Amino acid sequence: MKKALITGITGQDGSYLSEFLLAKGYEVYGIIRRSSSFNTGRIEGIYEDPHVPHRRLHLVYGDLNDASSLNHILRTVQPDEIYNLGAQSHVRVSFDIPEYTGEVTGLGTIRLLEAIRESGLRPKFYQASSSEMFGKVLEVPQRETTPFYPRSPYGAAKVYSYWITVNYREAYNLFACNGILFNHESPRRGETFVTRKITKAAARIKLGIQHDLFLGNLEAKRDWGFAGDYIQAMWMMLQAKSPDDYVIATGETHTVREMLELAFDRVSVDWKKHVKIDEKYYRPTEVDLLIGDAGKAKRELGWEPKVGFDELVAMMVDADLAAEKERLEGVRPRKQ
Known part of the structure; x- marks a missing residue:
């Protein structure tokens, strides 16, 4: 049975991805931050659904700001796949808390990649990159070769995460992919978006x-798609023969x-x-x-949006x- 580790499991994408992986027979571990109030509303349905094997869903405490917790979780869980979805993900708010956004959205990624490198494990790694990296767009539509020009602290932090993922892939031969996802929404989208x-x-x-x-x-x-479609693309990237980076969008x-x-x-x-x-x-x-061009994902992964x-x-x-x-x-x- 494959093990998957998800950061940001309580978010929109994390909840859809956990349901998707459980249905495929995975054992799923989700990292959650310690809080005085519960923030697990999006995944409570998994426990309430009699058809979902919720005993294969485990929540563990950790934080992308805390390297020691990430190291401990990796050595304990020993996942086959890691999906880094955790971030301060609100673009407008990133202007109000730029340093925190950089710490979590940017440096959080390298903490996780370093934890992988130091552990000696060889999990496949997915990094949630964003269309906000294109910002002041230099090409229409945007594709994998379009230069980045971020226009927010969030976009800039995501650019750092993108390139450090590429760097670790090339430097340490990690199976690490960037999914450059354009806006994706659902009934589970946060109410401030x-x-x-x-x-x-x-x-x-x-x-x-x-x-x-x-x-x-x-x-x-904006190029808006359905989050339930987009999380399937994340999984497809990690099933490919070799790691690469893909734009996921509706066009x-x-x-x-x-x-x-x-x-x-x-x-x-x-x-x-x-x-x-x-x-x-x-x-x-x-x-x-x-507006994204997902032609590469269609050709190489067989992915297309449905909704x-x-x-x-x-x-x-x-x-x-x-x-x-x-x-x-x-x-x-x-x-x-």
Whole structure:
């Protein structure tokens, strides 16, 4: 039975990936940080699903800021595959906490790679790279050969992680891959990210819980896909004959405004009556256009996205609408 170690297991991608690997017969270990409150909501469904062998899911305490914990976990678990998904992943927030973002998103990767090197183990390694590395894009669409031009502390930290992964692959002959994933969303997306912020607001405004939605740049263009599709690409990279780096994207671009229109149309609400522009949500340096070319992943891995943009937005709105209705029913007194 293969063992997989996942950093960032409690996040959107980590939860989908853990379900995917468990279904393939893996034993899954997830690194979580010690906290005074639980942050395992996204993976609780695994324990509640009678068809999922939850006894093969293990959570261990560790931190990408703590090299000793990473060394201990690697020697104890001895994983066959490592998926480094852990990061301070909010681009706008990275401007507010740039040093912390660099520590976790950037240096956290080299701590993990060093732990692998020092342990003497030979696990396959996946590094979650990001389309934000392209930033002020120098080529449209962006592919594996497009130069990086990050426009945020987050993007810059991800560039460091990308190149240190390449360096360790070449210097120490590690099976290490970079997945340059473009924006990928789902009902499990964090509520502070613009896509989930929009779909949740659409549901709440429809139900009369909320009236206004505050956003920044509505003309920013992104290549949005479904997280459930993208985590399969991560696994495919580590099953290839040799390690390499791949762009994972849909090849389509949509504006924030388009997402607004689709989300609010889904609940038959006029978004223009509720959306307010707030300058605090603008980034100091903006990324205007991201669109990826996943041709290499299609040719070499056989990967293609399955869920389209319209279907993705509908899925997220429907999930948020159902969740908000349940919440309302829970607080309202029952009729006698």
